[in-house]
Each structure stands twice: as structure tokens, then as C-alpha cells.
Amino acid sequence: MLSAIIVEDEVLAAERLRVLLEECNVVLLNVFHHAQPALDWLSIHEADIVFADIGLPEINGLEFVERIKRGAKRQPEIIFTTAYEEHALRAFELAAADYLLKPIRMTRLQAALDRVGEKYREKADDFTHFTVFSRDLMIEIPWQQARYLLAEHKTVFLITGDGQRYELPKTLVSWEELLGDKVIRIHRNAIVFRHTLDCLIRLDEEEDESNAIWGAKVLDVPKPLPVSRRQLATLRKILKKQI
Template identity: 45%
Template sequence: MGTLNALSILILDDEPLARERLRALLSDCGTEPVAEFGEASSALDWLSHHPVDVALVDIRLPGMSGMEFARQLSERCPSPPALIFTTALDTHAVDAFELAATDYLLKPVRLERLRTALERAAGRRPVSGRRFTQFTVRSRDRVQLVPLEQARYLKAELKYVTLVTASGQEYLLDDSLIKLEEDLGPAALRIHRNCLVMRHAIVSVERVGTPPDDHWAVQLTDVAERLPVSRRQLAALRAAVGR
């Protein structure tokens, strides 16, 4: 996906005029959609058999909302596309990024904002030969490098992402959790909408507690507490670590 014309794109919007405008903007970006839908359930059915790179999704839709569509993507689609929300509503941005959206565009969508969002989506796949090896962090009045092997997990709280290391040291990072997940690639695994763990630090994935309060959790090397795993992420996590 080095160029925008290599992206396969789906449009999900119940307004014909909105779909027409997006088609025109995509044409100006040098590409075009491979599929269009006016409601979410049909789009989900189609995506389960026809993977695409990007989905441009309105939030206010008949029946299933765009947000619910996004929640079901990872469950129903083997290769979920990058999500770019296109909406007249400015009240769902936080929820959208918690769902790992690539971008959130307000209508009327502007060409340059759409182009930027598509370029971001195009850059989500790791560049061949590139490997993430260290975090750049600020500590007091200096910048230092923390090797990847020292990292244990990343947690997002409010506007900040915190890196927790093997020694228990915590550092605030400038990048978003979504950006860090993209940069880390297979070195990190998502266990919750606000938490990534380092693959090399995983000791076990197991059920803890007793019903009805039991849940799944990850045990990491050098970390006393077991980190909870959301039901949404459990299957992918267990498949990734072979447990």
C-alpha cells in the first residue's frame, strides 16, 4: 500500500449524496471505492468474504450504527480494514479512537483531510525490513532511549500513554496507542482497548477468579499484577501466543 491508488476502499453511508461526494474526493486522490453500502449489516457480510484496506464509515446509520459496525468488524472479518469515520457528529471522536480508528473526519469532508487520513491508513503496514527496537522517552529535562526488550506494556489513560518497563519505571510517551501499535507491529499484542503488552514478556494467558467474577488475564515477566484481557481481544490474543 505504498500509494493511495493501491488502496482498496469501502464506503458505508446511508446518504447517496454523501457517497457521491466521497467518490469524487477519492477520485481527486487518485483512487476509487471497490464497494459501497447504505447500511452496516450488508457491509459486514460483504467484508467477511472480501477484505479491503480501508472503510470510510458514517456513524449515524439505519439499524446498526457505525460505532457498532466497528465493534463487530474484528469478530466477523478475518482481516479488518483501517477505519476512517466520516460524520457530521463531533461527539464520538474519543470512542472512535478507542476502537482503533485511523482518523475521524467531520462532514463536509475536505479533500486534504481525506488525503491525510488515507496516507495514514496506507502507512499502517510495516515497511519491509523495518524493525522497532527502542522507545524515545522524555525524563525530566532529557531525552533517553528505552530498549524494546526492557518494555513490558503500554497503557492509555485520558490523553497520555504510559510505558511500563521491567524495573517498574513508568514513562509518558508522545505518540498515541494506535500509532505505537502500528510502529511495534507483531512485537506488541492488544489485550484491551487501552493496553498493549509486549509479546516477548508474556508468561501466560489464563482465567483468574471464580464465577461470576472470573475473567482472563495476562501474566508478564517482572510484572506482579496480572493484566485483564477484554473478551473482544481474547481469541486473537490466544491465537497469537498459541495458548
């Protein structure tokens, strides 16, 4: 699942893009109406995509991209938004992943997201193992031995099939991006490797199905892992395909 921020001084344009991104299942991390707060945020946070108005009033597109390159914690893909078609060439000169003409159409937005998503899938295909420290020794753990990643108190942990727990660098969102289709998010603080998913288990006895609490049974993990209501439909689709 891709993550993004919006940098757009037009409130209505930002809101329209927010709604479209929600429909595309993009995790919107923040919305900024000025460039500098966005740059400050990117210096300590990570996002896959920055949707930026190429005509921001206080800073031009070139300077904005250069400042991101110099100061971002991790380099995001840039997708410019503009009301003028003649800015398209300029956008690509700035090494943007794409540009979108306002008003933004869903089909055009999805095409841009697919292009960025493909880059992250290619990265996921190259990933072979985790490098972790155990008793002051560096060891390599093939990703196939992993069961899930859990975020607790701003730290991410890798849990393996034998129940071992290792601390990992980077954020849960970063690992989700890197691992791509190898994993699926089941909760705001947990992603599970798809090949380990077994089934969904009802965790309560409420009569009202709409308020039911569900867990995911994961290979070699004794207790079901909590599943958020937001992710329940996605998990059901995945498990149905595996049958």
C-alpha cells in the same frame, strides 16, 4: 490490528462494509454519510484507512483526498469504493491504496487490507527504540526492554521491565499500528509486547466458565494484566503457538 473509518452516503453499503470489516478484525472507529464531518473528524483523530465512496455527492474524490492531505492529523491510506469499474484508474491517480467494486467481496477486501497491513509491518521492522524524557533528560529505551503500553486519562504510558513508567506522545492505537506484530492488544487500554507474554491466569472463582475473568502474566510484571473477553481467544492462540 488496523483501524478504519467509512465515508459512504449509501446506508446499506456502509452497513455491509461495516460487517465485513468486523469479520476481518478491523477496528471501525466511525461511519460517516457525508464528507465534511469525516474531514472534521480526521483533523483531530487518527485512522489507518479511510474507506471512501469515490462518488460522494457533495465532493469529488480528488478534492476529498486533497482536503485529507491538508487537514488530517495523520495521513491515512485511502481505499475507494465504487459501483463503476471505470473509476478504478481515477482512484489510482489519486494515490489510493486500492479500490473496491460494490458489492464488496470478502476476498477482495482482505487482499486490500493485507496490502495496507504490509506497509505497517514494514514500519514496525524499522522501529528500534522509544525516545522519552526522564528528569528533563531525553533517553532512548530499546523496545525489547518494554513490557506493555497503557492508556490512562488520554495519556499513554510505557512500562519497562524494571517497573519504570514513561509518558509517550501519540495515541495507543497509533503505537499499536507502529509496533505491528511486536505487540498484541489485551484490553481496550493496553497492548503488550508479544515476547513478554507468559500465560493466562484465571482471576475469579466463578463456576461459569463463560463469565470467567482472565489476566495475562507478563515478564517482570508482578500482577496479571486484565484481559478483555474480546481479546481472550486471540491471546490463547498466540500462547499456544509459543509452547
